[in-house]
Amino acid sequence: MRKFANFHYSSIISTNATLDDLNFDIIREYIYKTSARGITEGLQKKELARMLNLVDKNDPDGKRVKNFAVLMFAEFPEKIIPYAYTELITDKIGIKRKMTSKVFRGAVWKQYYDILKFIDARILNELVIRVDGDATNRKVQNFPYVAIEELVANAIVHNNYENGKPIQIYVSDKQINIVNYNKPLPPLRISDLNERSFFNERDAENPELRDMFKALGIIESFGTGIGEAKRAMSKNGSPNLYYKTFENNDNVTSVVIPVNKEYEEYEEIKNSGAAKAKDQKTEGIEPGTIENETQYFKQKVLKADFSDDIKRNVIKLREIIGSEIFGNSRIVAVLGCSGVTATTYIKRMHEDLKIVAPVNGMGKGKYKFII
Template sequence: MALPVNIENLVNGESVEWERLEFKAGWNPEEIVHTLCAFANDINNWGGGYIIIGVEEQDGRPVLPPVGLQPDQLDAIQKKIVELSHQLQPGYLPVVQPYVLMRKHILVIWVPAGDLRPYSAPSTQGGKAQRHYYIRSGTKSIIAKGPHEQRLLDLTARIPFDDRINHQAAVNDLQLGLIRDYLQEVKSDLFAESDQAPLPVLGQQMQIARGPDEFIRPLNVGLLFFNPEPHTFFGRAWIEVVIHQDDTGRNFTEKTFKGPLHKQLRDCLAYLQAVVVQERTTKVSGQAEALRYVNFPYDAIEEAVANAVYHKSYEEAKPVEIQVFPDSVQILSFPGPVAPVDNAMLQQKRIVARDYRNRRIGDFLKELRLAEGRGTGIPLIRRRMRENGSPEPTFETDPDRTYFLSVLPLHPAWLSGSNQDSNQVGNQVSNQGDSSIGPVTGSNYWELLNRFVHDFTEGGKPLDLTKPDKYRPLVEFLEPDFAAVLRACTSPKSRKVILEDTLKRTNQVKNYNRYMKPLLSAKLLARTVPDRPNSSQQKYFTTDRGHFVLKLLEKTAS
């Protein structure tokens, strides 16, 4: 049976982090058994990983199109994988499935985290092999030594709550309709087989049910996503939203979102977007285009709520609580972050967490594009707030890590209802005597960038690259995705190629508006057929202004 993932997304690292993927151009039993062992040990509770045979690797990334395997190799390799699996101690068996990718045969080995870790594997395939514990380090499998070995031993028989069998439920508590809806949405090949497969078999294939044939039981993650009322198994597993009309605490409205995790998350976000998020347009004196900003950027709210759903404990009967005040949105979940993340680490720009509470919940949310990769959530929230011109968000927990609180402050101009701040910022930039960008906020960034680039490309100002710090605000505000588009379009590219091949996103209007339209408005990107924007021959290229920005990015990054 097929795997419950989209293979193209998997190979391109869109639904699974690169550290959880290993690519092999051909059959190498010694390396593969070490990687089987490392993924099964899952020292960081990331959820195991995937070995993809028939795809060459370069610097941890796939080389496409794949080299592929011969059809007559597939059966022989699958039998050898079973033999290799028996070399692991304790016993372990991965899920193996052949696929055709770009007209080439490949073999995908899904290695979920094992229940009986630590696992050991022979160092070589020779007769004098020693046994070692293997773990993942970046995109490599290495022998666990010293503190890594001790940490692995400490994980013995410890299974994250979301990946445990629920003995109070039956496999029939998993709803086939919800499972099929999920498989269809993520475009898994398993969808076509799911209407014929018995529910216990389908549950085992998706790793949402486990046990001997006569006593198969659902896993907690299966009930959280594929039961219509997961709160009947996990107390208060829902999201509560309270919207305060004033500061008295008496005038408020409440709404509770229940159901499968992804459904309640989407319903909650749609409600917040419709009821809470508002846009304002401000006319700036001496400027043709008005500035647009929102009271609370939706992308920041989306990421903060998704983080809360992802990382809360479903062993505790406490909901995710969202309080919308006149001056902030506050998202509270229980308990706090997993050690070593503490309050001091939460104040840093980037958080390095080595362990995760809900490895399987994260996998499902990422496959549904409802959560970002590891360690990217808080930086993304900060970036979205900054782009909107909002104050810095705050994140906190207590010394015992009993809670996690995210606070998104209101945009400052929203309180006064005036455009005073925008005018002041615009005047500061236009009156500068030097060539630096000056004060920048997310709400005025594109307009200020437009003026700044014009001064140097059409206005004749000299660019002083001996002092790159003067231009560093540009680097901090221009997202890597925008820079990637500019680099890709140094030779003309179609919209489909830009969004799907360069950015690894779907060719949809929302992604065009998000990643390409701002570059067009700033004249960093241009159309090859400008008088017919919807032409089937339309392509996009980086303008001289765009090349100027790329040059600046290169200099300020060095």
Template sequence: MALPINVLDLINGRAVESERIEYKKGWNPGPIYRSICAFANDFDDIGGGYVIVGIAEENGRPVLPPEGLGEEDLDSIQKEMIQLNNLINPAYHPKISIEEIQGKNILVIWAFGGDNRPYEVPDEIKAKDKKYHYYVRYGSSSIKVSKDQKEELISLSGKTPFDDRANSQVSLDEISLTLVRDYLRKVSSKLLENMDALTKEQLLSQMQLLYGPPERRHPRNVALMMFTENPEKYFPYSRVEIVHFPNGEAADEFMEAPHISGPVDHMINRTLEYLKINVLQQKTVKVKGQAESIRVWNYPYQALEEIIANALYHRDYQTREPVEIRIYQEKIRVINYGGPDRSIKLAEFKKGKVIPRRYRNRRLGDFLKELDLTEGKATGIPTIIKALEENGSPKAVFETDDDRSFFHVAIPIHSKFLTSTKVRISKTKVRKKIILSSEEIKRELGESAFKILLSMRANPKVTAAEIALEIGISSRAVEKNIAKMREKGYLEREGATKKGTWIVFLTWDE
């Protein structure tokens, strides 16, 4: 049966990283099953891999046209695989597809990350005296695990990434075949041709979107993220919120765009479309002593594309916070709750060399890569940096905390779009302090507002974003509370956005 991918893109390494593909000129079950075992163990949570039989390899690249496999060979290989799959411990059954490439038949084996790792396999699967070992991928090779790797692999037992887990509260009836069909059409998968001949359960099983025995089949979370009309129903606040601040971060004037929700790929595309229409601008600049003018963007589209796609790819779908995009006069800030893996140091972001130890959403990434919405492993940050450099833009600023609870990316506007308007700083009017008890403040304004006031009293120069991190609520909630207190005359800010000071007109008992 066909696979839910574009096989030509797979063979040429356009949608899947090269270390996740292994080419075999012919059928040799020993090394092939060691690689299947390694992919199934998915040590780095990158989504398993593919073994392509019938295509030789040279320096990591496929040799075309294919060597191919005969009809009789294909038939005997498939029968043999049924037996060999049971020799993996625990039993593991990869998906397979026979494909015709340049007039030759090849066999594509999809060895997805298994649900019951760790897996072990005999060193030589056809040997009489079978010696079992665990295998993992190291670069583009399948290797026996070391002692430390074995301990770590065993510790991963039962630790399936969230997007690949079954959702036992939801029926597979919730999955939209219209969205599945649209996806298969976009990626030019041959599975689209077989779709009408399959039951819904058969189709979703072939796409590895279901889990459980036949009598209790439930969709995996990634199926709900990609192929339901409203994923927010299952993952609250799985949406994008866009807010414009025309007068700066501390101002109480802001404009909220309608929330963007829906399947993850739709959210990415609709968010980028909104930014294209409402934010992006291009300017032609004359260069002294040069005949040709240059064109620059206030924000390069490619950088925004990478930031938005990765925010929705890597977000923590168990955290009830939206992806926030804040648009100021001088920058765009994207806030993603559920920060980067703890193995990544912030200094690596600044250097542009980020290699995560493990991926949070391994299956979601594969779907987005097939749709050309994200690129290969660890290419996001370098792509952002390169796009900014080529546009002549200032460097992006990356922020996270020690607990990795959030990840901020700020892109400064290109200097050619900065206005030369002067910042007017008005002196705060002299007012008498309003004396209330702490309980009266909490009753009138709420617990969160009181915590905000405590933070401002301790540090009058604190920003709304810093307050949000300090007291553990969203930045939007902080801004709404600040706006309410300013309206009541309890609070003012004096000075510019970044260097201003909060003036609190409330005083209270301790």
């Protein structure tokens, strides 16, 4: 019932932490990153703590600190507030399935930056799509960075640090799933998070974290993060993000960021040819006559390490296009696929199978079959 009584765990005095548990360097680093740095030169730890409202104003010694102070400025807040960390679990299929886990510890605002740095370096990828007849290229990300930074900030600011469970981020080739083990504070419901983009009436689980994240520039304005994430998904051409719905008694907020479909198509085709087809003559068939060359071509394609659908489509392209000079748009017309899929077919036919060659003097991205 605390949710209905304007109770905030972050606002109350910690039962087992004092000013000594806060790291002075982390406090100074925070202040340096905010507009308060100009008025705090020369202040000592106790003075800074009082200025930032970290301590109990009724404590004559000025030593007792609030829970949000532990979350923001303790070097290891999880030692005082259990599970005040974020766990990132990756589940990569690829050629061999591999699951790994990484835990991000420390002050929660530093966790935020470390999580984004890790995801940006290890998870995010960009695909450049070349369009026939267009001098410019189009870029798509597997997952838009803006959506991730908004939703990770949202997860930290709205996490219930009293419930004894960490924030968890699940990453696979298909999606990123960010999980808090608490629901939005009333009057908001999970359905509102799916249906709306602005939440001017939303109450924060941790109002002090929200205010300090805004001072750091992590949050631009209150109630807009989910809307920014949704717009980033749309701009990237990705499917809509969505919040999972559970039974009424399940205390979970779980947001899913689906992978961009064009990027997913590219990866599927690329992975199907991970073991490149060997460029060698098919046993018992020598190129020469048209009949033998056609048989040689089909045998070469059928022996490649691609899916059956890709093999059939390559043979179809050869049968329909024949000796024409072609580019992406011709493949799109023949197969009814996307531009990125067409680009991948050309890459595999040129680099892996070596059955097409670029044509000079006909514009960029033109090829012809050489078998």
